[in-house]
Amino acid sequence: MKGLVKESLDLDGLTLKSDLPVATPAPWEVKIKVLAASVCGTDKNIYKSSKSPGIKQAMTRYLASEKAYRPIIIGHEFCGVVEAVGEREKANKSEKLPSQLLVEPGDYVTAEMHISCGRCILCRNGNEHICSAVKVKGVHMDGCFAESVIVPYKNVIILGKAGDQSLIPPRIAALLDAFGNAVHCVQEADVRGKSVAVLGAGPLGLMITLLCRHFGAAKILITEIVDLERRFALAREFGAEECFDVSKGSEKLYKAIDASSVESNGLDVVFEVSGAAPAYHDAFKIVRNGGLVVLLGLADKPIDGFDIAQGIVFKGALVKGIFGRKMFETWQMMRRLLATERLALKRDLAKIVAARDYTFDNYEEAFATLIKGQEMKLVFVPGSS
Ligand SMILES: [Zn+2]
Ligand SMILES: [Zn+2]
Structure with a gap:
């Protein structure tokens, strides 16, 4: 089958292979x-791995050394149709679950690509998302930039039975x-009636801006440096009241927050999504005393000069x-x-994605296109040409 493979972490780019072996699913x-x-963004960093020390480190985390790296198919965001179910899971059909909940050939699905170990104390206590031995498909194991992908049964999310795509295209x-x-x-930040950046x-x-509006945030500010x-x-x-260009510094942002939050001394909730060093300084500068900073961005290296006390x-x-x-609450x-x-x-959400499909x-x-910033997000459709 066809797929996009990361052959060497020292070299940028990917390799399109058309002779990848088609695996059969294990019993589970x-x-x-x-x-x-x-x-x-992770795929983009894998693409230009020679300039992303953080991604090299992540991809070789479970290996003895960087030299032990073996090529994998990358990609971890996808949807598809079930082709085959492993023997053990097929046998589970006899259990009295309604058929709507069973994954069967022909079902329209997606999957959680973080594969938790299922054995550690975190997994056993409902904290699989922070399993200390988690492996990510497309980062540590073969992913979904291929004609087919194999995932554990328990990670499959049914979107529509028998190929029904009416819920989500x-x-x-x-x-x-x-x-x-x-x-x-x-989910982790109660934004109702609150000021948010x-x-x-x-x-x-x-996406976070859109959700904050729907979840009842009172005021939303946003920052960016490109595009x-x-x-x-x-x-x-999507609901942001004020947008700040912080490419040349954050003074305007600080001033606006000082002026608008005299009483509260800052914002209730700050979401850091960029992974850029200056944004971490901004986040803890503009959050109010007792406020919440949610960190989603991945900084590629330690943040210099961060003042934990202040x-x-x-x-x-x-x-x-x-x-x-x-x-699977999320x-x-x-x-x-x-x-x-x-x-x-x-x-x-469709407004975030490039209008044309890629193969x-x-x-x-x-x-x-992504690296030059001409598009923010784009979709491969393997079947199109
Ligand atoms: Zn991703
Ligand atoms: Zn675990």
Whole structure:
């Protein structure tokens, strides 16, 4: 089969292979034919791995050394149709679960691509999303930028039985991994009636903005440094009142917050989504005493000059890191939110994604488009040409 492989971490780019072996699922696994897969910041960092020490470190985390790296298929955001179910799971059919809950060939699905160990104390206590031995498909093991992908049965999320795509169309279903990160952020922060800042107006920052509005935030500010016109236009449409260009510093942002929060001395909740060093300084500067900073962005290296005493201790600030989605509360919430037509989330999410589809054959063009910032998010449709 066809797929995009990361052959060497020392070299940028990917390799399109057309002779990848088609695996059969193990007894506890499911094989899924990929209908659509979306590209995210992590994939972009894998693409230019020679300049991303953080991604090299992440991808070789479970290996004896960087030299022990073996090529894998990348990609972790997708949706597809079940082709085969492993023997053990097929046998489970005899258990008295309603058939709606059973994963069967032909079902329209997506999957949680964080594979937790299921054995550690965190997994056993409902904290699988922070399992200390978690492996990510497309980062540590073969992912979904291929014609098919294999995942554990328990990680499959049914979107429609017997191929029914009416709940969520494939171009949006391919984004659920990313959207789940945004939903998880807002799940962890009660934004009702509160003042909020979102640092970074890329796809995730925009999704968080949209959710904050729907979850009842009183006021939303957003910052960005690139592609300002398009990103700020969408941010405003999604509910941001004020947008700040922080490419040349954050003075304007600080002034605006000082002026608007004399009483509260800062903002109630700050979401850091960019991973950029200056944004961490901004986050802890603009959060109010006792406020919450939610960290989703991945900084590629330690943050220099961060003042923990001023930024966190004296402020009594709360800090919450978000990694992936809660298994599986976030998925359930996402499903409910997307099914609620009144929120029009499918319509709005579509505005973040490039209008045209890409195939694996034109992956170089796809990645160039993302790296140059011409598009924020795009979708591979393996079957199209
Ligand atoms: Zn992703
Ligand atoms: Zn575990």
